[in-house]
Amino acid sequence: MSYSHNHHSRGSADYYPSSGQQPRSSLHDPYSGTGGHLPYDDDAEMGASHYDRERQDLEHPPHHHHHHHQQDGTYYSAEKSLLGGGEAAPSGPAGGPANPDIEPEAKGHLTFPLLVSVFIAVIGAFSNGFHTSVLNTSGGTFRHCDLLDASSAASSVASSAASSVASSLASSAGFGTLGEIRIILPDCFYMTDGIWGTIIGIFSIGGLLGSLTAGYLSDKFGRRRMMLYNTAISAIGTALMAISFNELMFGFGRFFAGFGAGVTIVVVPTYIGEMAPVHLRGTLGVMNQLSITFGILFANTLSLFMSTPELWRWLISFGIYIPIIQAMLLPFAHESPKWLYMKKRFHESRETMSLIRGIPLSNDEDPTAMLSDGDLNDLDPDSLPSERPGKAAPRRRITVFEIANDKTLFFPLLVTVVLLVAQQFSGINAIFFYSTGIFSDAFPNKAGHITVAVSAFNVFMTIFASSVIDRLGRRFLLLVCHIGMIVMGVIFTAAYVSNVDWLEVLSVFLFVAFFAVSLGPIPVILLSEVFPTHALSAASSVALAFNWISTYTIAQTFPLVSGAISGYAFLPFVVALVLSLIFTWRFVPETRGRPVNVNHAALQSASSAWAAIQEGSK
Secondary structure, three states: OOOOOOOOOOOOOOOOOOOOOOOHHHHOOOOOOOOOOOHHHHHHHOOHHHHHHHHHHHHOOOOOOOEEEOOOOOOEEEOOOOOOOOOOOOEOHHHOEOOOOOOOOOOOOOOHHHHHHHHHHOHHHHHHHHHHHHHHHHHHHHOOHHHOOHHHHHOEOOOOHHHHHHHHHHHHHHHOOOOOOOOOEOOOOOOOHHHHHHHHHHHHHHHHHHHHHHHHHHHHHOHHHHHHHHHHHHHHHHHHHHOOOOHHHHHHHHHHHHHHHHHHHHHHHHHHHHHOOHHHHHHHHHHHHHHHHHHHHHHHHHHHHHOOOOOHHHHHHHHHHHHHHHHHHHHHOOOOHHHHHHOOOHHHHHHHHHHHHOOOOOOOOOHHHHOOHHHHHHOOHHHOOOOOOOOOOOOOOOOOOOHHHOHHHHHHHHHHHHHHHHHHHOOHHHHHHHHHHHHHHHOOOOHHHHHHHHHHHHHHHHHHHHHHHHHHOHHHHHHHHHHHHHHHHHHHHHHHHHOOHHHHHHHHHHHHHHHHOOOOOHHHHHHHHHOOHHHHHHHHHHHHHHHHHHHHHHHHHHHHHHHHHHHHOOHHHHHHHHHHHHHHHHHOOOOOOOOHHHHHHHHHHHHHHHHHHHHHHO
C-alpha cells in the first residue's frame, strides 16, 4: 500500500519534522529587570557599600527568619509557611517535613503577573510550532514547478500576490512604497529531493547552533532580554523566506528561523522553571509544549486555504508577526528572580519574587527570605547564607564544555539527553508528516481536514497533560505512555501492511494522545527539576542540542528507510521506544514536587547502578 503526500510516494525525501503591576524600580528600563541596570553589568552596577550590605545580609540573616538544614543536605525546612498564614509546616524527625521527599511548603501561588510572564514567553514556542508545520503542505506547492504552467512558474511581476508580500514587508520596514520598482519573485522553486532535504535539514542545523549558544547568552544578558534579541532573529529568518528569490535565499531564512527556534527551546523552559514555584513547575512547564502544539495547529489550518502558488508567501509571512507581537509584549514580562539572584542583584530579586509569587514584601533584608525550600536548593548550597566569610557569592556558572566533565552532573545530563533523543526517535514527527498521506486513502476528500483534527487533538491532550502531570507524576506518565506508544506503533504497522485504513487513523490519534502527556512536555520539564540554577543553562543547551541532532538525523534518514522497507518503516521507532522504556524504568526517578537536591540525590543512586552495568560490560 502506498500513501501519497503532496503528490509523492511514501519513500520520497519530501519530509519535514515536527515542540500586575511591575516593581517600582523596573519602570526605568523594561528589559533590565529593575532599576535601569543592564543585566550583564554584575558587580559594577552596584555600589560597593550596597553590595557589602547585601552580602552581610546573606552571611548573617536576621534571627527571626531561620532555616533548619538536615545534616545530609537532602532538604531544607523553613520555620514559616507563607501560604499557611504563619503556621509551621508539618515536620518529621530533625525538624524536617513529614515526607522529606516532597516539598513541605511551596512559597507562592499562581498570580496574574506570573501567568502574564509565562504567556509572553511561550509566544516564542508558538513560533517554533508554526515553523515546524508550515511547510508540511505548502512545501509541495512551491517546490514542484512541473505542477504549474511554465510561464507562471518562471516569475511573477509586482502585481502578483508574491510581489504584494514583498511590497508590504518593505513598507512596514520603513522603506515606503516600492513605486515603479518591479519585483520579480518566482511562484515556485524547482528543487530536487536532495535540495529539499537540505532545506528541511538546515532548520535543525540552525536550531542546534541556537541551542548551543543560548545558554551562555541568556546567562550573560538575562532570560527576558535574550528573548527580545531572539525575536529579531526569528523575524528576519521568516522575512527572508517570504520574499526569497531562490532556494538559496529561502535556505538562509530557514537557517535563521531554526536558530531562533533553538534559542527559544532553551531559554523559555529555563525561564518558566525559574519563575514557577516548585509545586507549579509541571503545570506551567506544559505551557511551553502547549504553545508549540497551538503553533502547529495554526500552521496546518492556514495551509488548508493558502497552499497555492499565489498565497504560499502570505502563509509564511504570518510567521513574521509572531515575534513582533512577542517583542511588543516583553516589557510586561518580568526577569527571572533566580537569574537576578545569581547576578547578586538581591533587592531586585526579592521585589520580583514578591510580585510573581504573591508573597508580601516584608522588612526582612535576607535575600533568601522570599525563597521556598525548593528555590534554595535550586540555587545550590554555595549560594546560600553561610557563617564562613566569602561563601555568599553565587557559584560560577558552568559552561557547555565543562558540564560533561562534572561527575555530579553527568548522570542527570545523561538522563535528560536520553529522554530528549527518545522524544524524536519515538516517531512522532514522521507520523505527523505522513498523516495527510495516510488519511488520503481512507478519506480522499478530507485528508487535510483530518490532519488539522490530529493537530487539534494534540492541543487538547496537551491541555489534559497540564491537569495531570502534577497529580500523577512524571515517572508514572512516562512509563504508562511509553507502553501505549509501543502498542500503537505495532498496531499502526499491522494496519498499514494490511490496508485497514480506519485502524491506521485510530492508532495515529491514540499515539498522539500518549505522546502529548509524556514524551512531549516531560523531558524539558525535567531539566529544571534535576539541575541547579548555576548549571541549568549549560545543561539545557547540551541536552537540547542532542534533540536537534536527532531531529536532523530523522529528517535525513527516514525517507530512505521508508523507501527501503515501506510499510515496516515505523518498526525502528518501536524498538527505540522499547529501549527508552527500559531506561526510564531503571534510571528515571520521580521528580514531582521535589527540590532539585532531592532529585539529584535520587539520580546519584541511579548512577551507581549505571556504573555497575558499565563495569559488567567490560
